[in-house]
Amino acid sequence: NIQGFIFDLDGVLTDTAEYHYLGWQKLADEENIPFTREANEALRGVSRRESLMLIIGDRPYSEAQIQEMMERKNRYYVELIENITAKDLLPGAIALLDELRQTGMKIGIGSASKNAHTVIKRLGIADKVDAIADGYSVQKPKPAPDLFLYAAQQLDLKPQQCVVVEDAAAGIEAALAGGMWTVGLGPVERVGAAHVVFPSLAGVTWADLRAKLNEAAK
Numbered sequence: 001n002i003q004g005f006i007f008d009l010d011g012v013l014t015d016t017a018e019y020h021y022l023g024w025q026k027l028a029d030e031e032n033i034p035f036t037r038e039a040n041e042a043l044r045g046v047s048r049r050e051s052l053m054l055i056i057g058d059r060p061y062s063e064a065q066i067q068e069m070m071e072r073k074n075r076y077y078v079e080l081i082e083n084i085t086a087k088d089l090l091p092g093a094i095a096l097l098d099e100l101r102q103t104g105m106k107i108g109i110g111s112a113s114k115n116a117h118t119v120i121k122r123l124g125i126a127d128k129v130d131a132i133a134d135g136y137s138v139q140k141p142k143p144a145p146d147l148f149l150y151a152a153q154q155l156d157l158k159p160q161q162c163v164v165v166e167d168a169a170a171g172i173e174a175a176l177a178g179g180m181w182t183v184g185l186g187p188v189e190r191v192g193a194a195h196v197v198f199p200s201l202a203g204v205t206w207a208d209l210r211a212k213l214n215e216a217a218k
């Protein structure tokens with residue numbers, strides 16, 4: 001019996017992926033490391049540190065240099081997200097959030113980002129969510145289930161009462177490992193492991209979700 005939804009932030013409710021990309025691209029250019037938009041796809045939902053590791057590969061940076069680069073990229077990112085408004089919500093996000101709340105569902109956010117609180121505030125949805133699990137909440141990043149389990153706990157729900165909505169393969173993996181229902185947004189090649197897949201939240205209603213989840217439960 002489903003009683004709550006946990007939404008990933010970047011790629012599900014808003015598209016901050018572009019700002020993460022611009023931040024990493026600037027850093028990579030400054031460090032003379034080749035980096036492209038395509039390479040950025042592999043960083044979807046991946047933690048800040050893991051993202052940097054994928055960018056630098058086996059280049060011999062010290063821990064101090066790694067820390068400095070993470071901070072530098074974050075400064076660029078924080079600057080870029082200053083202008084986020086409700087207009088940056090992805091199509092269908094607000095309609096579904098509002099509908100789910102009306103049906104009595106609890107709503108949580110499960111984001112790997114340490115900037116999640118800022119983004120949620122700027123999007124104007126802070127009063128529509130009951131709990132936020134972010135990049136400070138747990139140690140182990142997705143695909144470990146810890147972040148979503150933390151969110152479920154904050155909502156006072158059992159994992160099997162929660163639906164996780166994710167755009168990243170690592171996020172679907174994390175939610176499945178936590179014993180939750182999963183909705184994947186995007187191509188099947190990326191989120192096909194989810195119980196239910198939609199191209200995006202545009203036009204998705206609770207009735208659609210309930211029907212497809214019931215189907216998947218059979």
Ligand code: G16
Pocket residue numbers: 008009010011017020043044045046047048051074110111112113114115116135168
């Ligand atoms: C996001 C993004 C990732 C980003 C990570 C950490 O997660 O998808 O690209 O690297 O958070 O963000 P920050 O550097 O702000 O702590 P999610 O989980 O909302 O998709």
Ligand code: MG
Pocket residue numbers: 008009010011012044045166167168171
């Ligand atoms: Mg995401």
